[in-house]
Amino acid sequence: MFILNRKKNGWLILSLVLSLVLTVLLFASSEAKLSFMGIVSNPFSYVYFIWFNLMTITALRIDAYWNKVMPWEHSKSRRLVVELMTIFIIILAFFYITIVTVGFIRNVENPFRLNAFSITVGIFSSLVLIFFVSFLISQNFLHNWQASITRLETLKKEKMESEYNALQAQLNPHFLFNSLNVLISEIDYNPQEAKAFALNLSHVYRFVLQSKDKTLVTLEEEWKAAHAFLDLHLVRLGDGLQFELDDHSANWQGKLPPLSLQILFENAIKHNVATIKKPLKLQLIFKENDLVVSNNLQKGKTLYSMGIGLEALTNRYKFLNAEKIPVILETKEDFKVTLPLLK
Incomplete structure (x- = not known):
């Protein structure tokens, strides 16, 4: 099971806080006058908030999938590149869906067309999210690595005990x-x-x-x-x-x-x-x-x-x-x- 199951509340709270901070920063950079009501009344705030946290959970589930398909023990560098590329592409794809969704909500003339600001926000947010997810993946890797060492030590202990008991039985x-x-x-x-x-x-x-x-x-x-x-x-x-x-x-x-x-x-x-x-x-x-x-x-x-x-x-x-x-x-x-x- 991936690490979210062990420290679920902590990682979710961190993801929620980070998404709120990014939302405020994005509004601060796009509007001359920043107001609480302006953020709350804008549908982009909610869609962006949902996108960020949904991507965090999705990334961890992808990590759990790759743990089965390509364990870290087989190829660490290849696994890292493939997994991060997969997550990054999914993040960008869903961000585009998020922008299009907001466009439909606002009745934009062509919601499928991205402007320079949307592209900048998308790349910046995706990079922040990928760094955040990379940190979680590294924690998951360390957790699994420690678990594998413990499992190996347990196997050695089990084997030694079995051999000793077998010899003792003879x-x-x-x-x-x-x-x-x-x-x-x-x-x-x-x-x-x-x-x-x-x-x-x-x-x-x-x-x-x-x-x-x-x-x-x-x-x-x-x-x-x-x-x-x-x-x-x-x-x-x-x-x-x-x-x-x-x-x-x-x-x-x-x-x-x-x-x-x-x-x-x-x-x-x-x-x-x-x-x-x-x-x-x-x-x-x-x-x-x-x-x-x-x-x-x-x-x-x-x-x-x-x-x-x-x-x-x-x-x-x-x-x-x-x-x-x-x-x-x-x-x-x-x-x-x-x-x-x-x-």
């Missing part, structure tokens, strides 16, 4: 206790499987540490780590966890925040019962621009948590200014999350 005593028990058991009965289990566990740790300084990772990188994480739970839960994969149209170079899949897998496992009689069914469907993770709902008691929820994952997309954010859909039968892949 070191969670409950998680490690289960993993080590499974590893010890596999060493006794299936040394080859124990080796694979240990490699997957190390892969999970390694990915968390390697993604510490990354805002985005490719789907290929994310899936390798998430697959290792899922394999740990598949070994531990056995037939209590079923997994279905559809990667026929996977865009492996698409990007997403690191640990996104791991968060969703962990979220499904920690919130649902996963036994042989009531298996938890996870489904992962790769699409060209999206990634869909779903599971059947059979809620149970939460034993431990990664510390990063779906809300934090959604916020990371928002902080990245992504065009799309995760879509979460829960029904009586299943829970589904669609993750957009970024470029």
Whole structure:
């Protein structure tokens, strides 16, 4: 939203005062004897007053439009020139309409013809207005710039907290206790499987540490780590966890925040019962621009948590200014999350 929404009363009062001062100055320069009644009784005063303030509001709305079409981050100088030229042309066009309107009110013989005084007033008033609007735009730019810095800092903080919590979750005593028990058991009965289990566990740790300084990772990188994480739970839960994969149209170079899949897998496992009689069914469907993770709902008691929820994952997309954010859909039968892949 543009700056007028934040300091609406202040800017409106300033615009009103400036338009009144200009009206008085224009009458003072055109009339030998300046009088209050002369200003009040002249229709030009009202039309000029409306024109000035209407142009102020219009200019700020144009600024809000260009914020969407051509953000300051892309090209500051080009954006400034294009925006000011657009505003200046609109100001002059509406001033001409204002003069013509006054001409019709006064029954001028040819209201569409401008005299030297009208042209001078138009140029002078337009320049004053464009300087005033430029000041407001600069304030808006500084406001947006400060907001972008705050957003970036928030993203960094969110990312650091997520990474710390994710790493902390992997070191969670409950998680490690289960993993080590499974590893010890596999060493006794299936040394080859124990080796694979240990490699997957190390892969999970390694990915968390390697993604510490990354805002985005490719789907290929994310899936390798998430697959290792899922394999740990598949070994531990056995037939209590079923997994279905559809990667026929996977865009492996698409990007997403690191640990996104791991968060969703962990979220499904920690919130649902996963036994042989009531298996938890996870489904992962790769699409060209999206990634869909779903599971059947059979809620149970939460034993431990990664510390990063779906809300934090959604916020990371928002902080990245992504065009799309995760879509979460829960029904009586299943829970589904669609993750957009970024470029």
